Amino acid sequence: MFGKEFQRKYALTEKGIRNTKQATVWTVIANLIVMGGMGILYLMMEKYMDTLTNGAGLPKPWVFLLMVVGFVVLALLAHLQQYRATYGLVYGEVKDVRISLAERMRKLPLGFFGKRDMADLTETIMGDVNRLEHVWSHCLGYLYGSYISTAVVAIMMIAFDWRLAIACLWGVPVAFILLFGSRKINKRNSEITKQAGITVADGIQETIENIREIRATNQEEKFLDELNAKIDAHEKKMIAGELSCGIFVNAASVIMRLGVATTILTGAKLILDGQIDFMVLFMFMLAITRVYAPFDQALALIAEMLVSQVSASRLNEIHEMKIAEGKKSFDTDGHDIVFENVGFSYDNNQVLKQVSFTAKEGEITALVGPSGSGKSTCARLAARLWDINEGSIKVGGVDINSVDPEVLLSDYSMVFQNVVLFDDTIMENIRLGKHGATDEEVIAAARAANCDEFVEKLPNGYMTSIGENGAKLSGGERQRISIARALLKDAPIVLLDEATASLDVENETKVQSALSRLLKGKTVLVIAHRMRTVEAADKIVVLADGKVAEEGTPSELLAKENGIFRHMTELQSDNAQWNIA
Numbered sequence: 001m002f003g004k005e006f007q008r009k010y011a012l013t014e015k016g017i018r019n020t021k022q023a024t025v026w027t028v029i030a031n032l033i034v035m036g037g038m039g040i041l042y043l044m045m046e047k048y049m050d051t052l053t054n055g056a057g058l059p060k061p062w063v064f065l066l067m068v069v070g071f072v073v074l075a076l077l078a079h080l081q082q083y084r085a086t087y088g089l090v091y092g093e094v095k096d097v098r099i100s101l102a103e104r105m106r107k108l109p110l111g112f113f114g115k116r117d118m119a120d121l122t123e124t125i126m127g128d129v130n131r132l133e134h135v136w137s138h139c140l141g142y143l144y145g146s147y148i149s150t151a152v153v154a155i156m157m158i159a160f161d162w163r164l165a166i167a168c169l170w171g172v173p174v175a176f177i178l179l180f181g182s183r184k185i186n187k188r189n190s191e192i193t194k195q196a197g198i199t200v201a202d203g204i205q206e207t208i209e210n211i212r213e214i215r216a217t218n219q220e221e222k223f224l225d226e227l228n229a230k231i232d233a234h235e236k237k238m239i240a241g242e243l244s245c246g247i248f249v250n251a252a253s254v255i256m257r258l259g260v261a262t263t264i265l266t267g268a269k270l271i272l273d274g275q276i277d278f279m280v281l282f283m284f285m286l287a288i289t290r291v292y293a294p295f296d297q298a299l300a301l302i303a304e305m306l307v308s309q310v311s312a313s314r315l316n317e318i319h320e321m322k323i324a325e326g327k328k329s330f331d332t333d334g335h336d337i338v339f340e341n342v343g344f345s346y347d348n349n350q351v352l353k354q355v356s357f358t359a360k361e362g363e364i365t366a367l368v369g370p371s372g373s374g375k376s377t378c379a380r381l382a383a384r385l386w387d388i389n390e391g392s393i394k395v396g397g398v399d400i401n402s403v404d405p406e407v408l409l410s411d412y413s414m415v416f417q418n419v420v421l422f423d424d425t426i427m428e429n430i431r432l433g434k435h436g437a438t439d440e441e442v443i444a445a446a447r448a449a450n451c452d453e454f455v456e457k458l459p460n461g462y463m464t465s466i467g468e469n470g471a472k473l474s475g476g477e478r479q480r481i482s483i484a485r486a487l488l489k490d491a492p493i494v495l496l497d498e499a500t501a502s503l504d505v506e507n508e509t510k511v512q513s514a515l516s517r518l519l520k521g522k523t524v525l526v527i528a529h530r531m532r533t534v535e536a537a538d539k540i541v542v543l544a545d546g547k548v549a550e551e552g553t554p555s556e557l558l559a560k561e562n563g564i565f566r567h568m569t570e571l572q573s574d575n576a577q578w579n580i581a
């Protein structure tokens with residue numbers, strides 16, 4: 001019952017399975033104790049009937065009182081244990097699942113994040129886990145416990161009187177057949193509803209993220225109309241899903257409760273025929289309430305459990321995704337980066353073919369080429385942010401595919417165009433470069449990256465919070481923080497993606513001098529869009545259509561007639577002056 005398939009179906013950990021078993025056992029015990037309470041009621045009724053019909057003396061009240069007190073104590077203890085097993089332990093399980101999801105995401109290849117956007121992933125970590133939490137705590141132990149306890153009572157009922165037992169229980173299997181028959185429809189509906197919900201979350205996130213562009217282009221109305229349409233579609237899907245599920249659940253409940261009528265009819269007939277006395281029917285009527293009550297709740301839970309299976313499969317997708325792993329050591333002979341016949345595709349779109357070049361330690365190697373030629377892709381692959389499909393990338397003779405990405409990245413500093421900052425102080429944002437760096441080290445790196453000039457004007461200096469992704473700073477200021485972070489890290493390999501692109505000329509000159517300090521003696525791979533940036537490079541690799549088209553020093557490539565690099569340089573100097581006539 002609680003095998004691997006069950007574990008997968010409800011995305012449970014090993015501990016979660018153990019908890020579910022415990023919860024089931026305690027539910028069975030609690031249900032049987034409550035049913036035992038019905039036995040006390042039956043005994044009392046029998047004694048009083050005996051007094052009424054045969055004139056027997058009334059039993060001593062303290063006997064029943066003792067029985068009732070015993071029953072209450074036992075029921076309380078059992079329910080306490082059941083509560084602890086079903087709710088208490090689940091909160092630990094939720095914490096473990098969220099941590100393991102976050103751990104997993106840390107190691108997933110970036111390709112995964114291209115397929116599932118932020119709204120979708122947030123929904124998995126928060127929404128899906130919440131939904132499963134409810135199923136783990138309110139459904140699994142309760143439902144399976146009810147199956148077992150009802151089976152026990154059903155056997156007892158059959159032993160007592162099989163005719164009344166059938167009259168009472170025939171609705172239960174019919175109700176379950178109806179519900180399980182509707183499983184596919186309900187599951188499909190919940191998948192559709194879930195997708196519609198994610199589309200709404202996506203739309204909201206996209207609108208908030210792009211609010212400036214939307215306002216600048218007067219597109220508010222269009223965006224809001226689209227968002228409203230998505231919200232309406234989600235509402236309709238939700239209503240349709242609830243309705244179809246509700247129809248099946250209520251029909252199943254009604255069918256099951258028809259058992260009350262058939263029990264009364266059968267009981268009456270058996271009494272009239274003199275085959276049973278009234279007390280037997282009374283006992284069955286008492287038992288019916290206890291058999292139906294957990295099953296009635298279980299019917300409602302089944303719908304929730306079916307919906308939760310969609311959430312479980314989304315969690316499983318993350319858990320089963322291949323993660324980037326490798327050795328925990330990275331012992332290299334120097335830090336030359338060597339690309340050898342590297343081939344790489346995003347899904348089925350091949351963007352790099354047979355790319356080979358070397359970026360030497362102590363040199364600046366610039367990647368140049370038309371937009372979309374694969375420059376940024378090469379930089380990402382050099383840091384194993386994605387895994388290559390063909391060939392090899394070695395650093396100091398070690399294949400980076402064999403090294404754990406976290407260990408590998410400790411040797412890299414990256415300054416990219418899209419700077420990522422956190423909603424924290426400037427001090428902490430820079431300190432991310434080196435865990436445990438002192439305030440003095442952070443400030444020294446910030447000064448070297450020319451951050452002082454704007455930090456001094458801020459109300460709390462380095463302790464000023466900069467808003468989500470540095471929203472309170474200009475593009476150039478954000479980039480200087482990212483350069484300060486790289487300076488602090490002082491790693492032997494530096495990847496720069498047009499790092500000074502958003503700076504004005506004065507600041508660019510200042511940051512260039514800071515960068516020169518950062519780059520000294522390192523292996524530097526620069527992605528350059530402006531030819532001016534690559535004048536100081538030791539080597540230029542020109543990419544075109546995902547292949548290396550030219551390679552050499554700037555002067556060698558400039559001397560090449562009909563060369564791509566020469567052509568690009570000429571184009572940029574022609575465009576240097578705007579022609580608005």
Ligand SMILES: Nc1ncnc2c1ncn2[C@@H]1O[C@H](COP(=O)(O)OP(=O)(O)OP(=O)(O)O)[C@@H](O)[C@H]1O
Nearest residue numbers: 114346349351369370371372373374375376377378
């Ligand atoms: N995450 C991604 N998923 C799918 N395709 C991508 C992804 N990133 C880039 N591409 C595609 O790969 C190709 C190379 O992109 P890349 O960013 O490496 O080029 P680039 O030379 O750096 O371009 P640019 O100079 O415009 O920044 C492009 O066709 C791009 O559309």
